[in-house]
Amino acid sequence: MIRNGTKETKRQHNELHILSAAEEIFAQHGYNGAPLELIAERAGLSKQNLLYYFPSKKLLYQKVLESVLDNWLEFMALLDQPGKDPATKLEHYIRGKIEFSRTRPNGSKVYANEIISGAPHLSNELKARLLQHLEADLKLVNVWIAEGQMDPIDPAHLFFMIWAATQTYADFSSQIEIVLGRSKLEASDFEDAAKFVTHVILKGIGIKN
Amino acid sequence: MIRNGTKETKRQHNELHILSAAEEIFAQHGYNGAPLELIAERAGLSKQNLLYYFPSKKLLYQKVLESVLDNWLEFMALLDQPGKDPATKLEHYIRGKIEFSRTRPNGSKVYANEIISGAPHLSNELKARLLQHLEADLKLVNVWIAEGQMDPIDPAHLFFMIWAATQTYADFSSQIEIVLGRSKLEASDFEDAAKFVTHVILKGIGIKN
DNA sequence: GTCTATAAGGGGATAGAC
DNA sequence: GTCTATCCCCTTATAGAC
Numbered sequence A, B: 001m002i003r004n005g006t007k008e009t010k011r012q013h014n015e016l017h018i019l020s021a022a023e024e025i026f027a028q029h030g031y032n033g034a035p036l037e038l039i040a041e042r043a044g045l046s047k048q049n050l051l052y053y054f055p056s057k058k059l060l061y062q063k064v065l066e067s068v069l070d071n072w073l074e075f076m077a078l079l080d081q082p083g084k085d086p087a088t089k090l091e092h093y094i095r096g097k098i099e100f101s102r103t104r105p106n107g108s109k110v111y112a113n114e115i116i117s118g119a120p121h122l123s124n125e126l127k128a129r130l131l132q133h134l135e136a137d138l139k140l141v142n143v144w145i146a147e148g149q150m151d152p153i154d155p156a157h158l159f160f161m162i163w164a165a166t167q168t169y170a171d172f173s174s175q176i177e178i179v180l181g182r183s184k185l186e187a188s189d190f191e192d193a194a195k196f197v198t199h200v201i202l203k204g205i206g207i208k209n
Numbered sequence C: 001g002t003c004t005a006t007a008a009g010g011g012g013a014t015a016g017a018c
Numbered sequence D: 001g002t003c004t005a006t007c008c009c010c011t012t013a014t015a016g017a018c
Helices: A006-034 A034-042 A045-052 A057-074 A087-103 A105-116 A122-146 A155-171 A171-181 A188-206 B004-033 B035-044 B047-053 B057-074 B086-103 B107-118 B126-147 B155-171 B173-180 B187-205
Strands: none
Touching: A006 A034, A006 A045, A006 A057, A006 A105, A006 B004, A034 A045, A034 A057, A034 A155, A034 B107, A057 A171, A087 A105, A087 A155, A087 A188, A087 B173, A105 A155, A105 B107, A105 B126, A105 B173, A122 A155, A122 B173, A155 A188, A155 B107, A155 B155, A155 B173, A155 B187, A171 B107, A171 B126, A171 B155, A188 B155, A188 B187, B004 B035, B004 B047, B004 B057, B004 B107, B035 B047, B057 B107, B057 B126, B086 B107, B086 B155, B086 B187, B107 B155, B126 B155, B155 B173, B155 B187
């Protein structure tokens, strides 16, 4: 058991736990308000030990951000449903983003915080990747419009609305919980949200199906 | 000019400048990341002098938050348009919230940050006022549904969507600017947003007009 | 009301033993 | 890889002169 594989496993194990803890603490306290000691405690090790795995707070934060963005971009793959009609594709997209809010609310909050602050830690490379994915989706919607399959709306604003209306169930969960009288949002709440957002947006842009 | 009135004017003048500067700095850096010195500098006085007007950072932040919430609640007065039809009232509501995003983006960001963090500084009194206003709006929408003036959707989710879709133009402005290719959102962008959100939501919930 | 000086604590990061 | 000890800066807040 002195093989290299063992060491790698332990490092990976600890790094995963640290990243998970960091996502939670950064979401709750923001970048500046999150003490490394709290993240370390949540991950089950000391602050100094955490700094052994991630040499600086900034780097740890950027790793969290990168991981969230990767996940976010996966759900932007609106085009990856060959042969389906616009209504099915859009519903798939909306449900994917709701699912992201449900399964990774802390990641969504970290990303929201970053954008609200003016994206000071977001690399140009990540921004470019985001834009690239979006461009493809915008083009597709424009094709649907040209084909008369939906109302002639501005595709960019459509995506702003989808992102906002789906991410709010993660980012603003504390407010939504109060309004709905929940201590925590349940799976059925997310299902209600998916149904509502899909219904209003598809009907609202005049999708024919 | 040794009258009390003169002193009061100066105090009010400085307090207003401090609150305005604080709203901007808190929006950009979050509560923990905003140094008092930066707020003081933006307001044109020393940190110690700022602390003369606002004895603690927490209190200053709460004053900013309270001011934003008051403004937010004004725009929730959906009912204050007696005699109008549902379509007009909802459009008025949506345009009001877009206008809030346009004219007070920093306030919107401060509020967003607070909610994302779990609303640790929001007093129960403010929460209660928010809920109270909302209850009235929810009832009104339920009446419209009962009268068959719109689709039978869940009113709570309708408001979550309106809030999210309008506030995103303030909170996520840095992202929207990148997508739209703007250095800063212009009045015409907010007009486009208002038209889009109104169109999609009114049509999406089947409002008859 | 405004200034200088300073207390007091938090938190990121490093050094070095084991 | 993990621990103890420590450095050092930043920031909130207070004391007290003017």
